[in-house]
Amino acid sequence: MSRRLVVPSVGELRAIVSGEPRGYAQRWTYGVPSWRHVSEGGFRRTRYEVARLDEQTARTYVTRHHYLSGWPASIHRFGLLDTEAEPGPDDQTVQGHVLVGAVVLASPMNERVLTRAFPGLTPYRESVELARLVLTQSVPANGETFLVSRALRLAAEQDVRGVVSFADPMPRQRITEDGVVIGSPGHLGIVYQALGAHFAGRSTPRSLCFLPDGTVLNARSKAKVTGGEVGGEGVMRKLRDLGARPLNCGESPSRWLAEVLPAIGARWARHPGNLRYLLPAGRTRGERSKTVFGMPAQPYPKWEADRRPVGSPPPQSVAR
Missing domain, CATH: 3.40.630.30 (Gcn5-related N-acetyltransferase (GNAT))
Structure with missing residues (x-):
């Protein structure tokens, strides 16, 4: 309709x-x-x-x-x-x-x-x-x-x-x-x-690592790479698609990750x-x-007055 x-x-x-x-x-x-x-x-x-x-x-x-x-x-x-x-x-x-x-x-x-x-x-x-x-x-x-x-x-x-x-x-x-x-x-x-x-x-x-496409590389994804876990290759493939060089044979995944993130333009921000x-x-x-909460209730949050410039709309924004 x-x-x-x-x-x-x-x-x-x-x-x-x-x-x-x-x-x-x-x-x-x-x-x-x-x-x-x-x-x-x-x-x-x-x-x-x-x-x-x-x-x-x-x-x-x-x-x-x-x-x-x-x-x-x-x-x-x-x-x-x-x-x-x-x-x-x-x-x-x-x-x-x-x-x-x-x-x-x-x-x-x-x-x-x-x-x-x-x-x-x-x-x-x-x-x-x-x-x-x-x-x-x-x-x-x-x-x-x-x-x-x-x-x-x-x-x-x-x-x-x-x-x-x-x-x-x-x-x-x-x-x-x-x-x-x-x-x-x-x-x-x-x-x-x-x-x-x-x-x-x-x-x-916490600190978040933002990749050039705007997505977040979270701690779990990093651990998959550094620990050689299942799913780590998928994370590495995404980083290569964003411009990271391949992991060399015998190279430490931790050292590789520390080098390629700044190289591809990743940025860190405090959340x-x-x-x-x-x-x-x-x-x-x-x-x-009957459901018991383990944390005390607090007043519902509202945005601060300086949340964004006055009159600034949220173009192409997302709300859940």
């Missing part, structure tokens, strides 16, 4: 960036951002269903539309299905319906991400990380809260009782294979605030830590009330 392009005014964009959505929700289709507003009629629940997805279906959809290029170590996957839309030639379908959104629950790289948040739950089974959330442009505003809440109820049927999710407040950009620059103004996690999530402060500050939200999962309110 074709829809009128919704463009927030400068004042509305300023409010969105400061943490006040004012009825706007951001959407992504093939990595291209767009906006939906509740004034269009809002979200009609009877039109949509939430269903479990197999890994290949979810991976195809998420990597096609989400601004992050990687795929997490998924445990559970759920899709938002439009039961009234007619499938187009490029649409994915599930159970005969068009797939218009997805949530991926996954394993974080460090088990402590889960055990600190939910000390009484078994990590990777009863506690997981919400690693991806994406809805395409056809979904009206308020669709994300519907999708996440229904997905967590379905996850509860598979013993999930607690979910950690992080919002990255740091602006960044990456370059797609087609040379398109996709930027991110940073995220506050407004959708989790709308769900009444327990805000548990920031994750540990203040992601914003951490905790969500209980359960089939009923009673079940959800």
Whole structure:
């Protein structure tokens, strides 16, 4: 269904960036951002269903539309299905319906991400990380809260009782294979605030290594290279594609990595830590009330007054 392009005014964009959505929700289709507003009629629940997805279906959809290029170590996957839309030639379908959104629950790289948040739950089974959330442009505003809440109820049927999710407040950009620059103004996690999530402060500050294409070379990827682990060759291949010289026979991978990163234009930046939200999962309110948080609640974050230049919109930005 074709829809009128919704463009927030400068004042509305300023409010969105400061943490006040004012009825706007951001959407992504093939990595291209767009906006939906509740004034269009809002979200009609009877039109949509939430269903479990197999890994290949979810991976195809998420990597096609989400601004992050990687795929997490998924445990559970759920899709938002439009039961009234007619499938187009490029649409994915599930159970005969068009797939218009997805949530991926996954394993974080460090088990402590889960055990600190939910000390009484078994990590990777009863506690997981919400690693991806994406809805395409056809979904009206308020669709994300519907999708996440229904997905967590379905996850509860598979013993999930607690979910950690992080919002990255740091602006960044990456370059797609087609040379398109996709930027991110940073995220506050407004959708989790709308769900009444327990805000548990920031994750540990750290230094990030940004590659020339805007993606981050994280510590786990570096360890795969330096330790000769499975997946290390894939990391090295990406670095070679960005201009790194090949690893010489007998050369130390650690020394090679230390040399080629500056040579290809990698840069390092201090990250203040992601914003951490905790969500209980359960089939009923009673079940959800039994989830115990291991971290004290803090006030929901808002952008500082100098978050960005006054009136500066977030062009080609991404919001999760």
